[in-house]
Amino acid sequence: MRLHTASETISFAKELENKLAKFYEDLAKRYAKDGDVFLSFAKENRKNVVQIERAYYGVITDAIEGCFAFDINPDEYIFETALAEKASYSDALDKAVEMEEKIIKFYSDAAEQSKSLMADVPRAFRMVAEKRNNRKLKLRSLPGKEG
Amino acid sequence: MAILEEPIKEVRTLKNYINGEWSESKSEQILNIVNPATQKTLAQVPMSTKDEVNAAVEAAKEAFPEWRRTTPLARARCLFRLKELLEENFEELSRVQTVEHGKTIDESRGETRRGIEMVEVATGIPSLMMGYNLEDIASGIDEYVVYQPLGVFCNIAPFNFPFMVPLWFSPFALATGNTFVVKPSPRDPISQVKLAELVDEAGFPPGVYNVVHGGADAASVLLEHPDIKGVTFVGTTEIGKNIVYKKCGETGKRAIVQTAAKNFLVVMPDANIEGSIPALMTSFFGNTGQRCLSGANLVIVGDDAFYNKLLEAFVDTASKIRVGYGLDESIQMGPMQSIDGKERVTGYIEKGIEEGAKLILDGRKPKIIGDYPDTCFLNPTVFEGVTPDMIIGREEIFGPVASVMRAENLDAAIEMANSSNFGNADSIFTASGKAAREFQYRIESGNVGINIGIVAPMAFFPFGGMKDSFFGSLHGQGRDAIRFFTESKVVIQRWL
Numbered sequence: 001m002r003l004h005t006a007s008e009t010i011s012f013a014k015e016l017e018n019k020l021a022k023f024y025e026d027l028a029k030r031y032a033k034d035g036d037v038f039l040s041f042a043k044e045n046r047k048n049v050v051q052i053e054r055a056y057y058g059v060i061t062d063a064i065e066g067c068f069a070f071d072i073n074p075d076e077y078i079f080e081t082a083l084a085e086k087a088s089y090s091d092a093l094d095k096a097v098e099m100e101e102k103i104i105k106f107y108s109d110a111a112e113q114s115k116s117l118m119a120d121v122p123r124a125f126r127m128v129a130e131k132r133n134n135r136k137l138k139l140r141s142l143p144g145k146e147g
Numbered sequence: 148m149a150i151l152e153e154p155i156k157e158v159r160t161l162k163n164y165i166n167g168e169w170s171e172s173k174s175e176q177i178l179n180i181v182n183p184a185t186q187k188t189l190a191q192v193p194m195s196t197k198d199e200v201n202a203a204v205e206a207a208k209e210a211f212p213e214w215r216r217t218t219p220l221a222r223a224r225c226l227f228r229l230k231e232l233l234e235e236n237f238e239e240l241s242r243v244q245t246v247e248h249g250k251t252i253d254e255s256r257g258e259t260r261r262g263i264e265m266v267e268v269a270t271g272i273p274s275l276m277m278g279y280n281l282e283d284i285a286s287g288i289d290e291y292v293v294y295q296p297l298g299v300f301c302n303i304a305p306f307n308f309p310f311m312v313p314l315w316f317s318p319f320a321l322a323t324g325n326t327f328v329v330k331p332s333p334r335d336p337i338s339q340v341k342l343a344e345l346v347d348e349a350g351f352p353p354g355v356y357n358v359v360h361g362g363a364d365a366a367s368v369l370l371e372h373p374d375i376k377g378v379t380f381v382g383t384t385e386i387g388k389n390i391v392y393k394k395c396g397e398t399g400k401r402a403i404v405q406t407a408a409k410n411f412l413v414v415m416p417d418a419n420i421e422g423s424i425p426a427l428m429t430s431f432f433g434n435t436g437q438r439c440l441s442g443a444n445l446v447i448v449g450d451d452a453f454y455n456k457l458l459e460a461f462v463d464t465a466s467k468i469r470v471g472y473g474l475d476e477s478i479q480m481g482p483m484q485s486i487d488g489k490e491r492v493t494g495y496i497e498k499g500i501e502e503g504a505k506l507i508l509d510g511r512k513p514k515i516i517g518d519y520p521d522t523c524f525l526n527p528t529v530f531e532g533v534t535p536d537m538i539i540g541r542e543e544i545f546g547p548v549a550s551v552m553r554a555e556n557l558d559a560a561i562e563m564a565n566s567s568n569f570g571n572a573d574s575i576f577t578a579s580g581k582a583a584r585e586f587q588y589r590i591e592s593g594n595v596g597i598n599i600g601i602v603a604p605m606a607f608f609p610f611g612g613m614k615d616s617f618f619g620s621l622h623g624q625g626r627d628a629i630r631f632f633t634e635s636k637v638v639i640q641r642w643l
Contacts, residue, residue: 001477004469007253008476057237061260062311063440063603066253067433067479068425068464116425 002073006066006117009110010056012074013125014049016103021045023081023099031089034142041135048128055124065116072113077106097139104132150517151252151474154242160191161336161360163199164343166206167353172199172360178333183249183482183523184472192336195361200330200368203357207299207326208374210354215296215324217352219273222322226270229349233263233342240341244310245473247335249481249523250434252473255310261603262314262342265624268606269318275629276323288641294633296324297376297401301369303391304339305381306332306484307437307545313339315610316379316403319628321355325376328357330365334485370394377401377631379623381439384543384569384615392618403631404618405439405610407543408571411564412442412600413586415557415577416449420457423576423598424464430574430600432468432480432527436547437488439616440572440594440601444533444540446552446560454553458531462508465527465549471516478516482523483546489523492546496528499539499550504530510547535563543569557582565591570613572602593617 003009021042028038060066079099083092111125160177162169172193180190214222233240237259244255269275280291300320302313313329320327331339343358359365369375370391377400380391387406395402412430414423430442445461447454473481483489493511500506510526525547533540533550540550554560564573574596575586583597593611596602604610609622621631 003477004479005251005253005476007251007256011476057256057260059260060253060256061264061603062254062257062308062434062438063429063599063601064257065425065429065600066257067251068428116422 003070004068006056006060006069006114006121009070009072009114010052012072013052013106013110016077016079016106017045017049019079019081020099020103023096027092027096031092037138037142044131044135048131052121052124052128055120059118059120064118069117070110070113072106072110077102093139093142097136100132100136100139104129104136107132149476150472151242151476153246153474154239155189155246155337158188158190160193161340163193163195163203163360164340164347164356164358165199165203166210166357167347170199172196174199180247180335180337182246183484184246184519186520186522189246190337192333192360194333195359195365197364197368200359200361200365201372203328203359204299204301204369204372204374206354207328207357210352211296211298211326214326214352214355217324219276219322219324222324223270223272225349225351226266226272226318226322229346229351230263230266230270232345232348233259233266236341236345237263240310240338242474243338243341244335245481247337248306248309249484250473251478251481252476254434254481255473258308258311261606262311264606265311265314266318268625269322272322275626276633278635284639288639290637290639292635292637294323294629295636296632297634298325299328299375300325300377300379300632301328301330301375302379303366303369303382304329304331306334307434307439309335310338310342312381313342315381315623316628317356319624320632321351323629323632325632326355326357328359328369328375330359330361330369333360333362336360370400371398373398375400377403379403381405383407388615388618401631402619403621403623405612405623406616406618407545407569408439408441408616409443409541409543409567409569410441410571410592411444411446411560411567411573413446413448413554413557413560413564413573413575414457415575415579415582416453417578417582418457418576418598419578420460424460426576426598426600427461428464428468428479428600431549432465432547433601435480435483435525436492437484437545438601440603441545442549442574442600443544444535444550444552444563446554446563448554448556448560458551461549461551462529465529466508468527469516470513470524470526472519475517480527480547483525484523486522488546489525492525492544492548495539495542495544495546495548499530499533499537499548502537502539503532504537504539504550505532507531535566541567557585561586561589565589568615571611571616572596574599574602593622
């Protein structure tokens, strides 16, 4: 089912962020060496939720096209966070990058579609997408071996 | 997508909030408040007695002298506390609106935000209420003007924006030092009860803000009451013009009377169709068409190719609107607020067919997402070949019905719109600044949109309205509201 309303799109973003936060928290336990990095990512994911919700609640008025702002196929952005039991550290990092790319695409597409929702919502989406680009670089810079 | 949790857990009889106390009505006339989507009873509301309405006005009158002497800054601080409480209770307030009115959760959140914005703007009262002066109007003589509150004001509220509409007025009335009585719509008064609970928590002194439930009888008591200095009303033209405005004239009350509409949305051949469709959908079908800013007549200017392209996109999108329970986040349009409202709309659809308009999208047999009774539901409806003289082209339907018209050029479109008795909100969709300027200049409408579907003025601008859409001099919101709720007093002074 495609997403059309602002509220379901925000809920979907929240779901992705929370799922990914849980993934990083699990990663922090599994690979203690870079635990701090992963925990900081998880914390940032929760902050992203606050930032996006704040933008949405701040500009959702009876005048904007909140119920008609999006046409998003969530299947294009959904990811599975489960890691195979024997997954290596490199596999885990690759998986993380793959998920980050999906979520960047989601925010970029959603920002493009939500231009009519005043500036704040697409701006928040773009900011979160940009932060994720930095995160991708960070993930790629981590040594691909188990600590 | 999951359904959000319902905010009301038990059915209770609503109380009046008078003089800082919650009191049960002695009335034996009680109405059920029903969730229009599920048909579950949410609460019961009393039709308060004349004595109870009088008690609310008396409390407000008693509270006025001290509230008036409270400094503007201290009054603003009460509003700041209210604003914080509204933010804390944002989601609950929004969900209450969805269950009592039927609107989608996005629409309810929008309504909550609009209401809060009124409070935010009113907190600027120390600056907003300043007068002005001039030294030496004659040698050694100065003159200045001060703005003073008048006493008790009231709001007779409509059902379509149960939370927001009273807030178009009350924050400005309270900020300027007046006291206030709200009579919510008896159809959906629960969010006003919740608001009064927060007003109470915010620490406004007893009697400054009062809520009394009731219908036409309670409204009549307010209109007749000699201690009410001004009335704010939002509702039908029939009642607003013939009863409220007339009665205010007879009794010497100030009045802001916002009434019905028949809004024209003109789409020029250079308009961006793809970019305009969400705005058009929101305008015609948002809030299930139950708002005075809704689009009613879609006037398409241009040749057959443009007309067909726009109409196809409009009807195609309208036919796919997800209709259902507003607490489902995927829903784009909720039910009508009441079965009476639905019957009125279906009556207009039948009239449209009888008049010879072509029904190209029929919403009378609604497709509903989820397992809900169809009691109050309709789907979007579109008529083609409507003319401004048809009943469906000239009367307010107040439901999800779009009447499509054609105009040869901009002049003809403006003429069609200006032939309406109403003048609330008209819009043009165009890429041409010249066409937009011409439209803005000539259209007889209080709120004008340029590539905007719902022309809802922000809290710091007045909410306009002309012709049979507004009766009064000053409008609600913004500087107009400050002037409405104050008397200007001129002082000329000389020290000998």
